[in-house]
Amino acid sequence: MVGTSDLRRAAVLAAETAAVAAGYYAAGRLGLLRQLVVEGAIFTPIWPPSGVAVACLLILGLRCWAGITLGALLVILSLTSPTALSPSVVFHLAGNTAAPVCAYLMLRKVGFRSDLARLRDGLALVFLGALTAMLLSSTVGVGVLLATDQLPAHAFWPVWLAWWVGDAMGVLIVTPVLLVLHAARRPPPLTRWKEAVGLAVIGLALIPLATNSHVSLLFLVYPLLIWSALRFQLAGSMLCALITSVLATVAATDGVGPFAGLTRVEVMSKLQAFNGTMALTALLLSAVITEQRNTRRSVERACQELVEVLEHLTAGDAPHGRPSTDTEDGPPGET
Structure with missing residues (x-):
């Protein structure tokens, strides 16, 4: 029985990981359909995978982090050949995984509720899940480009800002929609x-x-x-x-x-x-x-x-307030 239970949990975890990776990859391909160029660097105005990653973590928990990493790797492989992968890919994967995980941990720390039924939940998603956590992915990603001479130093801040805003918009727009769809009964x-x-x-x-x-x-x-x-x-x-x-x-x-x-x-x-x-x-x-x-x-x-x-x-006080009509003694004059 123990072995069967372990196998079942492993199968569920593998299925969840594959589903998260597929969702991340599909969102990435959709985001890459529309691109802008800033200082010679190509970026997406909205990066939906960041919203998908945060939503998956809020729904499934930390156990789905491997699916996020796998999905990010699939997106990178769709843009370049496996032989052209460099060690910097590891840092990109780390940044793309750590940012939504950091968002999840901060949101859970402040008691975030996924139904977004309170103003504090909306503010937490905006300022912690989107604007603060996504600083990590943009800083790591643009920092790697700068360190590997793929980006000139003067272009760091414009590209960093575009990267950060794109990731944050993905969380602000995509995450609430996925949470609503998950909660729909x-x-x-x-x-x-x-x-x-x-x-x-x-x-x-x-x-x-x-x-x-x-x-x-x-x-x-x-x-x-x-x-x-x-x-x-x-x-x-x-x-x-x-x-x-x-x-x-x-x-x-x-x-x-x-x-x-x-x-x-x-x-x-x-x-x-x-x-x-x-x-x-x-x-x-x-x-x-x-x-x-x-x-x-x-x-x-x-x-x-x-x-x-x-x-x-x-209703309970009414009987106690009425005078009693039954007496143990008879009418006056009787013995």
Whole structure:
């Protein structure tokens, strides 16, 4: 029995590792479809594998770290031949693995909850999981490029900033979506589906217009984000943010719409500022709304329980308050 149990655990671990590696690799290939060049270095405005890695760690725990490393290796092998691999690849793999692991450890340290139902959880994901932890991967990655003479010294900070923001955007945009999908248990009722379809239709018409119009109309996305957060909380707002960021990245890499006529550095700055503010708005607004709704439900339940207790006490006190009509002595005058 012990041997069978050990084999079962090993098989489950191997399956989880393979699934995480496949998800990381698929996200990496999707991220590489759109690239920008800064100071001669190619980078992706959003690096989805960082978001996939953090989400997998939050769902499965530290045991999936090997899948992250394997997935990162597969992404590197897809870009170069195995014979061209250098010792610097080890440092890249270490940085890509250590950053999400560091994010996981810091989030667990502050009591992070994966449902993102509290404002503190949204703030923790933003400032610890994304902005702080991803400093590790960007510093290690660009540092290796500098140490191996693949990057001139004057280009360190622009490339480092682009790398860091790309990894952070992956966590801000991809991780919440994966956590929502993992937590989903049942579809919403039919009445909510009607509103969701209406929201999707408006979004599919409005978002391409905002991201491809030569007139700067990116601000039109924010009312849609607010509607999504108010009615569908994290699921609606982050899906809206994900679609918007993808279309904005496509427009930026093609140099069309509000990104037309800009230099590569200007495109990077405008795109990352837009994606960052949009992701922050969607994540924190939905967390605040969810927290307020949960607080209201808790107050309503407490009030209902208080009413039930008062009714029970009132019903229990009534018999003691009525005068007794049965006496052991007979009516007056009887002996």
